[in-house]
Amino acid sequence: MDHSGGVMTHPAPDVVIVGGGVIGCAIAHALAGAGARVTVLERAGIASESSGAAAGILAPRLHATAEAMFALALESHKQFGPLVESLRAETGLDPEYIRSSVFDLAHDEKDEERIRDRITWLRETGHDVRWLDREEVLEIEPALEPGIRGAYFDTDAYHIHPIRFTNALAQAAGRRGVRFHTGAEAIGLERSGSHATAVRMPTGTLPAGHVVLAAGAWMRSCGEWIDTPVPVYPARGQILTISAVPPPIRSIIYAGDAYLFPRVDGSIVIGATVEHVGYDKSVTARGLSWLLGSIPSICPALAEAPFERAWAGLRPETPDALPIVGPARGWANVTIAAGHFRNGIMLAPITAALISRLILEGVADPRLAPLSPDRFASWEPNSDQQ
Ligand SMILES: Cc1cc2nc3c(=O)[nH]c(=O)nc-3n(C[C@H](O)[C@H](O)[C@H](O)COP(=O)(O)OP(=O)(O)OC[C@H]3O[C@@H](n4cnc5c(N)ncnc54)[C@H](O)[C@@H]3O)c2cc1C
Known part of the structure; x- marks a missing residue:
């Protein structure tokens, strides 16, 4: 399904994800687990940016208590154990979940x-x-x-090795058929009306039934492609x-x-x-x-x-320290998953689960409402947000 309720002609959506950090890899893993055909475009390498620099602390009751995030953080916290077990079984990698x-x-x-x-x-x-x-x-x-x-x-807290975790997600996603292109920078979208039809790269275009933008701190550029503010800095x-x-x-x-x-x-x-x-x-x-x-x-x-x-x-x-997750305004088949600030490792499992449902089943979980990209429709940056 696309966000406007239209049925796509593919047997399963071709989803192109821009960004191979923990968020992009977790979404790829979840989508492929539900049967979607997914390609990830990563400008550098898997976990080469924030996801590779993180500490990996998972303590939602200490650092994710903002009202709009707390329930999601607790749910994500619960999903880690089974997810790590399945990653170990699927890849043999140990993400050091302690x-x-x-x-x-x-x-x-x-x-x-x-x-x-x-x-x-x-x-x-x-x-x-x-x-x-x-x-x-x-x-x-x-x-x-x-x-x-x-x-x-x-x-009730844990820590995990963020690079090992992200790599395990990517490897498991790869085993589920996800194609990863590293060293592949996305530079824009091709569109037909309100639909993105392909992702542009310097070397050509990649057709896409759905596009997920998960480009971390570089999401402002993606905002320019879709002509709507995505205030991540x-x-x-x-x-x-x-x-x-x-x-x-x-x-x-x-x-x-x-x-x-x-x-x-x-x-x-x-x-x-x-x-x-x-x-x-x-x-x-x-x-x-x-x-x-x-x-x-x-x-x-x-x-x-x-x-x-x-x-x-x-x-x-982001300006309110909450992630920006949900359909991109004015686009039927573009989804934003970014702005996780200090909590992206912790929130990766729940973000992936909810984005997967949103794209494949058209179900917008009500817990995503406060994270909607629409809240920044008329945002202007201040000097700290460049
Ligand atoms: C020092 C530090 C400590 C942290 N500690 C924790 C912690 O303890 N717990 C926790 O939950 N979180 C922690 N975080 C936060 C966490 O790292 C982030 O929230 C999370 O990694 C964000 O993931 P992401 O996938 O959105 O971004 P990223 O990991 O930055 O991934 C985005 C990817 O998109 C790629 N990209 C960008 N533009 C393009 C393009 N045009 N085309 C193709 N690819 C593109 C980039 O190369 C990058 O690999 C910490 C962060 C830091 C820096």
């Missing part, structure tokens, strides 16, 4: 007030999260900075790893804007800055200094850990 408790440390009264408010709200809505006093925190994680007042504590995240074997901590530890957690390979991930500097992916002295400077107030035992590496990625941010 269960872990998550703490959000309170260092002062203001932190404590903010955290306790969140806990109260979550508990009132039926979530089993708790405030732990200093002694209780240190009993579980003795290497944490002893001057803390206490912490938010949630045992880059938010640089710098992130690094240090080495600690055995790791002095087991959990995901947040402290304000900084976080750290141990991966299975003995590295400790420390993230992440949020900066509006356009499409600049540099790792900077200021960024490194902020990240490394967070260590003593979280886990002083890590101060002597050897530095491993640092990198940066461009998160796809």
Whole structure:
């Protein structure tokens, strides 16, 4: 079906997805699982942008509680276990999906007030999260900075290796018949009335029964192709790893804007800055200094850990920090799936499931309504959103 309810002449829609990040690959995997014939066009390589730079924390009750996103994030959280199992079975790849408790440390009264408010709200809505006093925190994680007042504590969190996860999605999608063209940049759409008929590339065109635009922080260009604002802009995240074997901590530890957690390979991930500097992916002295400077107030035992590496990625941010997911305005067969900002790994399974239903069955899940591209029909950027 197309968005206008028309029946397409193909036995299953030919869907072309622009973007081979976690969102494009998850959608390809879901669509192919439902029988669609799918091609992914990726300008660089699979997971070469934000999806390859992410930390991979899956803790929806801590960082996806915005009203329009929370139910979707919880649903996505539930889908990870079965999805990872099927990816392992289909590909033999291990995305390092690890269960872990998550703490959000309170260092002062203001932190404590903010955290306790969140806990109260979550508990009132039926979530089993708790405030732990200093002694209780240190009993579980003795290497944490002893001057803390206490912490938010949630045992239902995970982390996953984002590159392995995205590659596993792509490989499994490939086994389901999805064709991946890497090094293939899309530069526009061919149209006939309200229908996209093909995706344009510098080398020619690729016919398409349906087009999904999942180009991450580069979605503004796609907006120009479809003549409608798609206000996604880059938010640089710098992130690094240090080495600690055995790791002095087991959990995901947040402290304000900084976080750290141990991966299975003995590295400790420390993230992440949020900066509006356009499409600049540099790792900077200021960024490194902020990240490394967070260590003593979280886990002083890590101060002597050897530095491993640092990198940066461009998160796809939107003006209201919510993804933009749904039919493109004025087009019968173009769907947008972008702007997942800090939550794209976490939201990939549910985004893929809902987009697949939307395209193949014409069912627009009501939970997608607040994420509709239409909310930005008359958007103008400010200076942070370039
Ligand atoms: C430091 C950091 C930490 C993060 N931590 C987390 C976390 O812990 N948990 C979480 O859930 N999320 C996290 N994120 C956010 C997450 O990485 C993103 O939300 C997610 O990866 C977005 O996926 P995407 O597929 O939309 O974008 P991308 O991964 O950027 O993929 C878009 C792809 O489209 C391609 N493309 C663009 N234009 C074109 C074109 N014209 N033609 C063809 N291809 C094109 C690009 O090359 C790119 O590969 C983090 C991000 C960063 C940077």
